[in-house]
Amino acid sequence: MLEVVNTTTIVTELGLDPAVDRHAEFAAELRTGLARVEEKLQEVLRSPGHPELTEAATHLVRAGGKRLRPVMALAGAAFGDGRGDPISAAALVELIHVATLYHDDVMDEAPMRHGVTSANSLWGNRKAVLIGDYVLACAARVGAGLGDYALRSQAQTFGRLVRGQFLETTGPFEDCGRHAPYEHHIQVMADKSASLIALAGRLGAQVSGADERTIETLGRYGELIGVAFQISDDVLDISASTTDLGKSAGTDLREGIVTLPMLHALDDEGPGAGRLREIIGHGPVSDPMIRQEALGLLRESAGVVRALAEAHGYAAKARDLALSLPDRPARALLVGLSAFVVDRGE
Numbered sequence: 001m002l003e004v005v006n007t008t009t010i011v012t013e014l015g016l017d018p019a020v021d022r023h024a025e026f027a028a029e030l031r032t033g034l035a036r037v038e039e040k041l042q043e044v045l046r047s048p049g050h051p052e053l054t055e056a057a058t059h060l061v062r063a064g065g066k067r068l069r070p071v072m073a074l075a076g077a078a079f080g081d082g083r084g085d086p087i088s089a090a091a092l093v094e095l096i097h098v099a100t101l102y103h104d105d106v107m108d109e110a111p112m113r114h115g116v117t118s119a120n121s122l123w124g125n126r127k128a129v130l131i132g133d134y135v136l137a138c139a140a141r142v143g144a145g146l147g148d149y150a151l152r153s154q155a156q157t158f159g160r161l162v163r164g165q166f167l168e169t170t171g172p173f174e175d176c177g178r179h180a181p182y183e184h185h186i187q188v189m190a191d192k193s194a195s196l197i198a199l200a201g202r203l204g205a206q207v208s209g210a211d212e213r214t215i216e217t218l219g220r221y222g223e224l225i226g227v228a229f230q231i232s233d234d235v236l237d238i239s240a241s242t243t244d245l246g247k248s249a250g251t252d253l254r255e256g257i258v259t260l261p262m263l264h265a266l267d268d269e270g271p272g273a274g275r276l277r278e279i280i281g282h283g284p285v286s287d288p289m290i291r292q293e294a295l296g297l298l299r300e301s302a303g304v305v306r307a308l309a310e311a312h313g314y315a316a317k318a319r320d321l322a323l324s325l326p327d328r329p330a331r332a333l334l335v336g337l338s339a340f341v342v343d344r345g346e
Contacts, residue, residue: 081210202218232344
């Protein structure tokens with residue numbers, strides 16, 4: 001996983017050439033900015049006089065993570081004129097993301113998140129839902145300080161996040177045609193994952209005074225990168241170990257969620273695909289032994305390869321958009337990020 005607060009990793013993973021002075025300077029600024037975001041997250045989530053709430057609300061923040069959304073916000077801010085408060089913008093999008101993780105873990109009954117025990121396992125589902133709500137309230141407070149654009153964008157994005165979760169839970173309607181499952185899943189990824197990454201780039205640029213074209217381009221870039229990133233995540237849920245993931249492998253199978261690599265695998269012919277249809281067709285795969293069988297069949301199928309090919313397609317479009325932005329070090333980072341999000345799934 002990407003440790004974004006490490007300058008060396010920023011340079012090697014995200015395409016910033018250390019031999020170029022302005023790249024090295026930007027990498028150092030990014031590291032400083034991310035450290036300030038971490039401080040801001042702890043500050044905003046602190047509930048004076050209520051240590052248990054503070055501990056629970058900061059539990060997943062302290063566990064770490066890729067911090068992809070703050071990176072996007074700070075990269076977006078680098079295309080502005082230096083005004084505004086990009087640290088708060090970066091903290092805002094990460095707070096929304098963290099809140100969704102608390103809620104997701106309740107719905108998924110997940111035992112782990114970011115390599116630590118999930119909040120619902122520690123404090124129970126009811127408290128975990130309330131903790132997620134509290135984090136959302138903290139995000140709203142930060143957004144209120146960033147003006148009307150931030151509040152409107154935050155509300156629109158939260159609506160998409162909820163819609164994506166709802167669509168994922170209900171599944172595609174059976175009478176929508178043969179290709180409906182694919183279209184349905186792309187919509188889920190766009191709403192549930194890409195929308196917040198797009199918000200990060202747009203909001204970072206907007207609060208820092210970037211022009212409208214740049215703000216729009218960063219939003220479109222974030223939508224594409226978000227879908228590529230989620231496809232990569234779906235692949236990792238199949239191919240990676242629980243240790244590498246920091247959460248339980250095969251979560252999608254356990255919850256009965258059919259992802260893009262699964263859809264491609266189910267379209268194959270042969271006994272492996274037939275057995276997968278038999279397993280997945282019955283809904284959530286709760287039996288650990290059957291789940292391991294399904295993971296093995298998925299790893300042997302062409303589904304993973306086809307899904308990764310689609311991820312590369314989305315990432316290539318994102319890269320082209322990044323190259324249309326002004327020539328600044330942040331552009332090189334976005335170009336590098338378009339490769340990183342798909343390479344991690346291979």
